[in-house]
Amino acid sequence: MPRVLRSSQSPMSLPRIESPKNPRIVAAAKLLDRKARGRAELYLVEGWRLVRAALEAGIGIEEMYVTREALERPGAGTMAASLLTQNVPVFEATGAVIARLSDTEAPQGIVAVARRVDARLEDLRLRRPPLLLAADAVSDPGNFGSLARIAGAAAADALVSLPGCCDWTSPKVLRASMGGVFLTPMVAAPPEALIAFARAHRLSRAALVAHGGESIYDANLTEGLALILGNEAAGIRPDLLEHCDRRLTIPMPGPAESLNVTAAAAIVVFEALRQRRAASRQP
CATH class of the missing domain: 3.40.1280.10 (SPOUT methyltransferase, trefoil knot domain)
Incomplete structure (x- = not known):
């Protein structure tokens, strides 16, 4: 069931994904592979520092996954609310889901899917x-x-x-x-x-x-x-x-x-x- 998250602005309801086998997660996990990233023109941004940097730089975010524990961090609600106001899907995810999207041994509980833009x-x-x-x-x-x-x-x-x-x-x-x-x-x-x-x-x-x-x-x-x-x-x-x-x-x-x-x-x-x-x- 959706979890109600209160940001500094207003409450919001986040849909929850529990299984790493969820079709969204299976599709996102493919972006760990270089060829898949090239075909989709998408990539994964993991960790608070990088996701925040991507948002501050105006990088196009397609969707974001974040654990319940990570949602309690200062600024997490504001970050999620900002994406939701832009009609970007934000999901509460289990640790197992985040681990499926991560290539690190200690994931930080947040992963975003970003749109790749190469300059010319x-x-x-x-x-x-x-x-x-x-x-x-x-x-x-x-x-x-x-x-x-x-x-x-x-x-x-x-x-x-x-x-x-x-x-x-x-x-x-x-x-x-x-x-x-x-x-x-x-x-x-x-x-x-x-x-x-x-x-x-x-x-x-x-x-x-x-x-x-x-x-x-x-x-x-x-x-x-x-x-x-x-x-x-x-x-x-x-x-x-x-x-x-x-x-x-x-x-x-x-x-x-x-x-x-x-x-x-x-x-x-x-x-x-x-x-x-x-x-x-x-x-």
Whole structure:
């Protein structure tokens, strides 16, 4: 029977789903699979932080499932009420139902089904000076999600996933991004499209390499920049590297071979922001 939930605004009645075999749950659980997400153009958003971030960013939510215990959390009623006023179905679910929709060992009691929206290069509204991050075959979900987090923190114009990257809607990417995927346009494009876009908008095509490039502390990063980041093991593919007009390197006084791609990206991105801030203060 529906449970009456009182939000800060008004009481509401939520239908309850008890079985993981419910057809709605069976359909939603398929979204744990990448191919199913691609076909449906939907994905799962799990956990309070991510669901809240998705709502605050205006991500389209198709439906939401939440346990009775989770409904008692501060703000839960307001969140559910907001969705209901938009005619988005909200269901009270059992722990078993939430577990069926989760890929974690300790689900937080809330899962939303979100509409996937991929940005396109030609639709981007570039800031001045522009800053794009492009990931080449970054296949580790934790690394890719962290790149999205960096892009969101830096207000980058986009995070472009080139062939070989993991799916940005995977649960592991979403968690690693800490909501960054909702803050930055996520673009999937082939290398030739990225290169053509960068040339058309006069963006420097800068490959970040472990050795042999210009020091990021000597390089001018104040102009439009498309920063290309390579695969964790193989780096940037040679045919893409040929079309880059700059190679950047982070000086490392220690004997380490290289930095993790996300650590390296953060260093370069925030060095670029530092330079741009300093340049804007010059008379």
